[in-house]
Amino acid sequence: xxxxxxxxxxPYHPLQxxxxxxxxxxxxxxxxxxxxIIGYNHRGIEKLAESKHFDQVPYLVERICGIxxxxxxxxxxxxxxxxxxxEKNVVPERALYIRTIIDELQRIHSHLLWLGLAGHFIGYNTxxxxxxxxREPVLDCFEMVTGNRNNYAMYKVGGVRRDIKDEDIPVLKKxxxxxxxxxxMFKGAVMDDPVIQARLKKIGVLTRxxxxxxxxxxxxxxxxxxxxxxxxxxPYGVADRIDWNVIVEKEGDIFAKTVVRIMEMYESVSMIxxxxxxxxxxxxxxxxxxxxxxxxxxxxxxxxxxxxxxIKSDGTNRPIRHKIRAPSFMNVASDKVAAVGGTISDATxxxxxxxxxxxxxxxxxxxxxxxxxxxLNGWDLIRLSQEKTQKLKEGLGV
Amino acid sequence: MNLKLKALSKSIWVFHVSAGSCNNCDIEILDxxxxxxxxxxxxxxxxxxxxxxxALVITGAMNRKSVPRMKRxxxxxxxPCVVIAVGQCALSRHMFRYSYNVCEPLDxxxxxxxxxxxxxxKPEAMIDGIVKLVNKIRGIKK
Amino acid sequence: xxxxDKIKERLGGKILVWQENSPRRVWFxxxxxxxxxxxxxxFREIGCRFSIATGQDTPEGLEILYHFSxxxxxxxxxxxxxxxxxxxxxxDSIAPLFPGAEWIExxxxxxxxxxxxxxxxxxxxxxxxxxxxxxxxLRQNHES
Numbered sequence: 001x002x003x004x005x006x007x008x009x010x011p012y013h014p015l016q017x018x019x020x021x022x023x024x025x026x027x028x029x030x031x032x033x034x035x036x037i038i039g040y041n042h043r044g045i046e047k048l049a050e051s052k053h054f055d056q057v058p059y060l061v062e063r064i065c066g067i068x069x070x071x072x073x074x075x076x077x078x079x080x081x082x083x084x085x086x087e088k089n090v091v092p093e094r095a096l097y098i099r100t101i102i103d104e105l106q107r108i109h110s111h112l113l114w115l116g117l118a119g120h121f122i123g124y125n126t127x128x129x130x131x132x133x134x135r136e137p138v139l140d141c142f143e144m145v146t147g148n149r150n151n152y153a154m155y156k157v158g159g160v161r162r163d164i165k166d167e168d169i170p171v172l173k174k175x176x177x178x179x180x181x182x183x184x185m186f187k188g189a190v191m192d193d194p195v196i197q198a199r200l201k202k203i204g205v206l207t208r209x210x211x212x213x214x215x216x217x218x219x220x221x222x223x224x225x226x227x228x229x230x231x232x233x234x235p236y237g238v239a240d241r242i243d244w245n246v247i248v249e250k251e252g253d254i255f256a257k258t259v260v261r262i263m264e265m266y267e268s269v270s271m272i273x274x275x276x277x278x279x280x281x282x283x284x285x286x287x288x289x290x291x292x293x294x295x296x297x298x299x300x301x302x303x304x305x306x307x308x309x310x311i312k313s314d315g316t317n318r319p320i321r322h323k324i325r326a327p328s329f330m331n332v333a334s335d336k337v338a339a340v341g342g343t344i345s346d347a348t349x350x351x352x353x354x355x356x357x358x359x360x361x362x363x364x365x366x367x368x369x370x371x372x373x374x375x376l377n378g379w380d381l382i383r384l385s386q387e388k389t390q391k392l393k394e395g396l397g398v
Numbered sequence: 399m400n401l402k403l404k405a406l407s408k409s410i411w412v413f414h415v416s417a418g419s420c421n422n423c424d425i426e427i428l429d430x431x432x433x434x435x436x437x438x439x440x441x442x443x444x445x446x447x448x449x450x451x452x453a454l455v456i457t458g459a460m461n462r463k464s465v466p467r468m469k470r471x472x473x474x475x476x477x478p479c480v481v482i483a484v485g486q487c488a489l490s491r492h493m494f495r496y497s498y499n500v501c502e503p504l505d506x507x508x509x510x511x512x513x514x515x516x517x518x519x520k521p522e523a524m525i526d527g528i529v530k531l532v533n534k535i536r537g538i539k540k
Numbered sequence: 541x542x543x544x545d546k547i548k549e550r551l552g553g554k555i556l557v558w559q560e561n562s563p564r565r566v567w568f569x570x571x572x573x574x575x576x577x578x579x580x581x582x583f584r585e586i587g588c589r590f591s592i593a594t595g596q597d598t599p600e601g602l603e604i605l606y607h608f609s610x611x612x613x614x615x616x617x618x619x620x621x622x623x624x625x626x627x628x629x630x631x632d633s634i635a636p637l638f639p640g641a642e643w644i645e646x647x648x649x650x651x652x653x654x655x656x657x658x659x660x661x662x663x664x665x666x667x668x669x670x671x672x673x674x675x676x677x678l679r680q681n682h683e684s
Contacts, residue, residue, distance in 0.1 A: 040467070041419070042461060042499050043418055043461060043494045043499060043500055044494070044497035044498050045494075045497075048496065048497050051496070063517075065420055065421065066421045066518065067422075069422070132428075132433070133432065133433040136429075136432075149426075149518075150422045150425070150426070151422065151518070
């Protein structure tokens, strides 16, 4: 009866520093084991950073991940500023506020992106289109403030590179005002929809103990009741001067992860509004010339969790060791416990729930273990997932 | 004009390969299919299997692990097949040029028909590039 | 009791050098034989979260820094271990204690050639399967 087949997902997986190739071992519909193979995106950034100046490294690390292209440079400059005794010792007031504004704008755009893709995977293509439609004004804000839609190049050691102009502030505020009704719509659509609840609750559950053992970070951990957020635990920017809440849910299933991300967007909107209100006048850069020798660690709460950079300097103009840990390095490994025990039609959304990727699932194929014959491709897997939603809808009479 | 080529220029089905990119380009490509840019109105569609594809869109600096995979995908694509390189990494390996894990630029591995530079290119630039390519296939000189 | 005092008390004579550059960054070094016991105390008894480990090639030997985050206070405790035998570097694996350390040990193994004794699944993580044996990209003498 038991007929084990392997479902390879991947290998192309462009969302993080590390793209993944999942091999699901399935018996019938049930996933019994999972093998995660990564390295298709490894570009040797840690080694390359050792050959660049301290001023050049932000451009390199912002190309680790296109979606966290504010978190990585921010963590890097925090690591270098740690050599001076901390960010607040060297960075001017105004630059601190600008840093927080950019970082939180990035969180909104990243969570909207994930929400859209999650909707696509469970058969709500409308959610995909709408979420990405409302993401565009946020990208326009980035283009207006930083000059590019994706790679911002805003951070430098000791400050920021570009100022937020006075005439930009009303536009930013207007964009946020227009975003809130859209968020209300998503919140209503997700939290009140019986189909989404039936589809996402009790799926891909990570318990609190599993989160601790696998060292999971970010919204994935907070959805399982682990109350960690670097913005509160080790405040950077102006996170300790404005009011906001850490969102924590207890269930640990995909529904909880979705709720955490949606509620976090409200917090980010509020953080940006307060920062814009309080934005002081003054310098944006303290013109640091020499980097002292020593070791520093910087970390920020990226949209996916704690992003940590370690820098070792010997007093020359180049780092001699630069270690980078992106949040998905920890989160993706935990798929091993989240996906096992579920069904294939839940696998796409479970693997996507830690916010790793969409693109791998577009290239899924199901292979028969004995013959390696292809029987399903990526589209079929998404179709399976969407059919399950359809059946649930009919069952509920929606 | 070759009938196959003429058919190719009508409604391009695209298969997207990311060979070691930072996924900025990938997100921007996906953005093309969303309401603001909506290239599906031109008949351009993202497909799930390379066997249905008319064009391969390749992003990213080629690394040692992804190059063999990419070659296999190209072999599986029905010919004639257009190869589009999107982003600075696919064009010249960008800042990853001297990395130990990045081998050759894309056009040394596959025949590239269209280069779209930028880090990442704006969606408008990609639409412009595709229009130029279609015009070239159809033999329209501008 | 302060967390750092608790750590000092529990580890006692195992700590070789204790260093605090800033209130939120604590660095201390231990002998490589004590690593599993130290990590167990930090992770299970004190309740720190394992952030990451940094392996690096220094003139004295291969060095591993285990970064532990104590989230209630926002402090990072970095445990420094020196492996002086560069030809056959070996250390006990901490992956049997908790699975979150599996991947980073695999990465350090392929990038620096440090062998982790007792690791459940020590195989390549990032590099291609045809990558030459004995070629470690993060060693200082590596030629790309």
